[in-house]
Amino acid sequence: MHADFFFDLSLAVFNPEDVAAKVFSALGMSDFESHESNNYACGWYFSAARQDLTFDLSLNEYSDGVSFAYWLSIENFKSEDKQDFEQLVSRFLTDLEKVSARVVRVYDFGKKTMRLFPL
Helix, strand or coil: CEEEEEEEECCCCCCHHHHHHHHHHHCCCCCCEEEECCCCCCCEEEEEEECCEEEEEEECCCCCCCCCCEEEEEEECCCCCHHHHHHHHHHHHHHHCCCEEEEEEEECCCCCCCEEEEC
């Protein structure tokens, strides 16, 4: 199971490592890794893990450059319990809102049917 979110930071942070540090700290994680990947529009992403969930953070390739600059993907490879997963995601989103100005949940990420839902 997984969930995708686009968000803006409420803090003036521009360095990608500083962004990752702020976001993962707000989510209760101090350790994260930096990765290079051609699968991401910007060529990099950051990852961290907590409570059987993995978190990937990158620039939002669908952003217009003004709104929803960042993309956070949360995945759970160990459980098939959708209700449990949604409860964990909800708790982390409450933490994310401490550093974000706006957050939207993304459904059908990367598809023509992609939809955004404000939280």
